[in-house]
Amino acid sequence: MDIKKEEILHIAKLASLKIKEEEIEEYRKNLQDILEFANIINSVDTEYLEETNGTSTNINFLREDEVNNFKDTDQLMKNAPEQENNMFKIPKVIN
Amino acid sequence: MNLYELTVHELIEKLDNKEITPEEITRSYIDRINEKEKDIKAFVTITEKDAIEKSKNIDRKISKFAGIPIGIKDNICTKGVRTTCSSKMLENFISPYDATVMDKINAQNMITLGKLNMDEFAMGASTEYSYFGATKNPWNLNKVPGGSSGGSAAAVAADMVPWALSSDTGGSVRQPAALCGVVGLKPTYGLVSRYGLVAFASSLDQIGPITKDVEDCANLLNIIAGYDNKDSTSAKLPQKDYTKNLKNGVKGLKIGVPKEFFGEGINEEVKEKIKNTIELYKELGAEVEECSLDIADEALAVYYIIACAEASSNLGRFDGIRYGYRAKNFENLDELFINSRSEGFGAEVKRRIILGTYVLSSGYYDAYYKKAQKVRTFIKQEFEKLFKKYDVLITPTSPTVAYDIGTRSTNPLEMYLADLCTVSVNIVGLPGISIPCGVDKNGLPIGMQIIGKSFGEETILKVAYLAEQKLEFRNKYKPEYK
Amino acid sequence: MSREDYEAIIGLEVHAELSTKTKIFCSCETNFGGKPNTHVCPVCMAMPGALPVLNKKVVEYAVKAGLATNCEIAPYSKNDRKNYFYPDLPKSYQISQFDKPLCVGGKIEIETEHGTKQIGITRIHIEEDAGKLNHDDYGRNSLVDLNRAGVPLIEIVSEPDLRSSKEADTYLKKLKSILQYIEVSDCKMEEGSFRADVNVSVHKKGEAFGTRTEMKNMSSFRSITRAIDYGIQRQIDVVENGGKIEQDTLRWDEVEGRTYVMRSKEDAQDYRYFPEPDLGTIEVSDEWKEEIRKSLPEMPEQRKTRYIEEFKLPEYDSNIIVSSKYLSDFFEVATKVCNNPKSVSNWIMTDIIRVQNEEAVEKMPFSPEQLGQLIVLIDKGTISSSIAKKVFEELLKQPRNPEEIIKEKGWIQISDEGEIKEIVKKILEDNPGSITDYKAGKDRALGFLVGQAMKATKGKANPQLLNKLFLEELKK
Structure with a gap:
């Protein structure tokens, strides 16, 4: 298995991360090492096994449709780096 | 004797x-924090003023824990006090709400002393990956305290x-507890x-206590355990x-000792001390x-695939829009996202996001993520088989004792083995x-892990309590500077 | 080759907002308006540590929609995360359903010019809506409002069974009416609570299907029809000119009447779907399913049959009335009040639909009870039908009890024979020429005389009585 530089850049883009040119090789190498180690899972025969997505066994954990508004909505805005008219301000979104 | 030395x-x-008051x-x-923090660096935020103020007006009738102080790992949301996850990303983030466990702590009228250091977003096993600097091991200030709950x-x-209240995703409560000679329960x-x-x-995280002894551990679990209608994975x-069955002993109890956990990668002294304790159980x-x-x-591989996959998604919300770090320079929306995230997250967090994104991405999902979830089923079945025969399993908590700061963080894979x-x-x-x-020849603590059946906390606490009483670790060993 | 040599294949993905009281994963109210970011909480604002809990009503409504469209209800279902970065998506993932949707394999019937046609429903799944992006006054920044974030949606995916914009339009209107009948969505297209994305491909008849494109951003039935017609023609033109259709996602521009490429296949998003670890599984037992089925109201098809058989309404009228839940409910209530379904139907088919079209509104300002009362007044002979029209106009302007209107305006019909006889005599005296005309065989003269009498009484005279008394006098 050989992970290419382009793949690292593609994955970084998906994750909204920028990797500096000089760091790419390090990330590439790390990812490759870990995936090589992780390939040990292929030694397990899973042909007849279902996936376990989580260990909670809850079924139909549901909430009644009853309004309970959050009281401190002001506090929700307080951490905003930039806001205007009680909205979060961001650079213009172009479709 | 100083009050801070007591359980x-x-x-x-x-x-x-009525020998003492909550304020005392x-x-x-x-006072102890003010004396030691400069050496240990366990805290991200100390809430000294609020704590003292609150301690003056404690109604002891509210609960038996009223007026008892506590430390909180800095990834548990506390209203009004910043919750940083030891990340630049959340350096100034103040949660608008309290975590359910904080509601429970506050309902007991307990006193929060501050927020404790950790590896950034709980990703690490040494607390070296904190944006606010590494925490030191009180047993030897040159050593790591373990992680990610190293501060706790x-x-x-x-x-x-x-x-303290901490979180454990792959060992983050138990491993630092082992390296610091205290009790930690996931x-x-x-x-x-x-x-x-x-x-x-999300599918691995769980909040747990770090305490001085097993009885305290059972008490803190009493406070925080319980169904919550705000968490869909909460058990009803x-x-x-x-605390009820703590002192009931282990007579007739079946203990399994999986030999693979005593193999090559495990330090000899660690093996020896644990085997001695197992002998003790036999005698009892x-x-x-x-x-x-x-x-x-396989478990380690499954762990890194699933944990990083979920993390890559969970950490998407840190985008510089509603809270958290926002880059100073950006020309457009994409740059706002990318620059804020790239500057706000540390290297280890980014490494894991990259791995997680990779294993979920088109073309690799089946080979890694899906396969890992199937192997997870296999691992579950292996445990189920053993728990048909045994009440508990005993293994080391960490393959080694605490190691020198700065010696492992260069090789991520080697560091991941700490979670083995x-x-x-x-x-x-x-x-x-x-x-x-016990301790090794250099006086560094060794941790033993007791694994129980699903919701078998009472049993593992009972087993832990007995060894604690017989070994008298707290009486025999103390961190170097005490 | 001409357009007739091609066949178009159309499939629709409809998003309908569910009319629950609270959001899908938190207890925030969905019924909002006014100040931005006020119907939000740590969950829908994606604060660190906040967790989703699924609204039971959302499951019920989705199952209801599934049952009403003849879907199979999955006994086991789950939620998945769809990961992508966008400022209106606070978690950077949308909780949706990927491989285990709640409902699969349904169908609905539509009427086309070639008769009844079945349109397959591939699946219906639940998911959360995103927030809204507004623009600041200077147009240099965007502003994020998360009031809508977390409002529940169902996505209804059709099979590629549609062949023309007309069929697509009929399908959408049928779907909308079904969702309104079962009261799971108000389907207000203008408010964005009913939206459709369109997949279109073309191929020469007898050949294999072509490459499809997806069109987004249509905000009315009309724009969907236009976009489909445009899309089909554009693809035919490309093929005719020897070009190749690319599997693009296109954005419809309503003003320019054309599409622009939003995303090409190469930069298709990789959404990295995976099972949502914060939520448990959804299991709809047979008991629960039956309970939901029992809550389904009478559907349009059933109502139509009843209107034709019980009320003897024409099929055409019945079709139009049941095509809208509003009209159909209006019909039912008004009929209950006046017990005259034919008359109610006539009012709907003429005046109400006219007002709907002229004013471009769905709802009348007055209640169906008031229309019923109006019909009662006509049937009792209290007012004439021409007065009734005036009362109707008054109801539009200022809705109130019709009886009050006629009292207030003095519009009560004159039905006293003596009084009308006086009027008849007076009109005949004033118009001797008309008497001559009538006797000379010009029947029109009678109409003229009745008209004069109506004018003199401001329309209040009972027309039947007028007719009768004029005839009596003229025969003398």
Whole structure:
């Protein structure tokens, strides 16, 4: 298995991360090492096994449709780096 | 004797006898923090003023824990006090709400001393990956305290807090507890609400206590355990008193010792001390048997695939829009996202996001993520087989004792091996506790892990309690500077 | 080759907002308006540590929609995360359903010019809506409002069974009416609570299907029809000119009447779907399913049959009335009041639909009870039908009890024979020429005389009585 530089850049883009040119090789190498180690899972025969997505066994954990508004909505805005008219301000979104 | 040296149940006894007041306790800890913090660096935020103020008006009738101080790992949301996850990303983030566990702590009228250091977003095993700097191990200031809850474990070990609430995704409570010579419990998945715990890996995260002894551990579990309608993975079970059966002994109890966890990668002194403790259980009437659980490497691989996959998604919300770090320079929306995230996250967090994104991405999902979830089923079945025969399993908590700061963080894979003994418990959702069972030739603590059946906390606490009473670790060994 | 040599294949993905009281994963109210970011909480604002809990009503409504469209209800279902970065998506993932949707394999019937046609429903799944992006006054920044974030949606995916914009339009209107009948969505297209994305491909008849494109951003039935027609023609033009259709996602521009490429296949998003670890599984037992089925109201098809058989309404009228839940409910209530379904139907088919079209509104300002009362007044002979029209106009302007209107305006019909006889005599005296005309065989003269009498009484005279008395007098 050989992970290419382009793949690292593609994955970084998906994750909204920028990797500096000089760091790419390090990330590439790390990812490759870990995936090589992780390939040990292929030694397990899973042909007849279902996936376990989580260990909670809850079924139909549901909430009644009853309004309970959050009281401190002001506090929700307080951490905003930039806001205007009680909205979060961001650079213009172009479709 | 100083108040800060006492366990919580000892403090409660003195409070009940009116020998001391909550204010005296809080001041004792604050003084201790002020004395030791410069060496240990266990805290991200110390809430000294609020703590002392609150300690003056404690109604002891509210609960037996009223007026008892506590430290909180900095990834548990506390309203009004910043919750940073030891990340530049959340350096100034103040949660608009309290985590469910904080509601429970506050309902007891307990006193929060501050927020404790950790590896950034709980990703690490040494607390070296904190944006605010590494925490030191009180047993030897050149050594790591373990992680990710290194701040919590070090603070408890150094008597800077009587106990702490931390989180465990792959060993983050148990491993630092082992390296710092204190008690750490990861409850069964679903026993403690995750609402308000900043998510690392949702299907693995669980909040647990780090305490000076097993009785305190049972007490803190009593406070935080229980069904929560805000967490869809919360288990609907009747409330239990985990202190009730602590002293019932191990006669007739079946203990399995998986031989693979005592193999090559495990330090000899660690093996020896744990085997000695197992012998002790035999003498006390338990049935001990060697067994096989050959999944450690697979579990570690499954762990890193699933944890990083979930993390890559959970950490998407840190985009510089609603809260958290926002880059100073950006020309457009994409740059706002990318620059804020690239500057706000540390290297290890980015490494794991990259791995997680990779294993979920088109073309690799089946080979890694899906396959890992199937192997997870296999691991679950292996545990189920063993738990048909045994009540508990005993393994080391960490393959080694505390190591020198700065010696491992260069090689991520080597560092991930620190989680070898602990991750499988998270993968299958079982409870595990780490207790100190001795020290190595350099005087560094060794932790032993007791793994229980699903919701079998009472049993592992009972097993842990007995060894603690016989080994008398707290009386025999102390961190170097005490 | 001409357009007739091609066949178009159309499939629709409809998003309908569910009319629950609270959001899908938190207890925030969905019924909002006014100040931005006020119907939000740590969950829908994606604060660190906040967790979702699924609204039971959302499951019920989705199952209801599934049952009403003849879907199979999955006994086991789950939620998945769809990961992508966008400022209106606070978690950077949308909780949706990927491989285990709640409902699969349904169908609905539509009427086309070639008769009844079945349109397959591939699946219906639940998911959360995103927030809204507004623009600041200077147009240099965007502003994020998360009031809508977390409002529940169902996505209804059709099979590629549609062949023309007309069929697509009929399908959408049928779907909308079904969702309104079962009261799971108010389907207000203008408010964005009913939206459709369109997949279109073309191929020469007898050949294999072509490459499809997806069109987004249509905000009315009309724009969907236009976009489909445009899309089909554009693809035919490309093929005719020897070009190749690319599997693009296109954005419809309503003003320019054309599409622009939003995303090409190469930069298709990789959404990295995976099972949502914060939520448990959804299991709809047979008991629960039956309970939901029992809550389904009478559907349009059933109502139509009843209107034709019980009320003897024409099929055409019945079709139009049941095509809208509003009209159909209006019909039912008004009929209950006046017990005259034919008359109610006539009012709907003429005046109400006219007002709907002229004013471009769905709802009348007055209640169906008031229309019923109006019909009662006509049937009792209290007012004439020409007065009734005036009362109707008054109801539009200022809705109130019709009886009050006629009292207030003095519009009560004159039905006293003596009084009308006086009027008849007076009109005949004033118009001797008309008497001559009538006797000379010009029947129109009678109409003229009645008209004069109506004018003199401001329309209040009972027309039947007028007719009768004029005839009596003229025959003398």
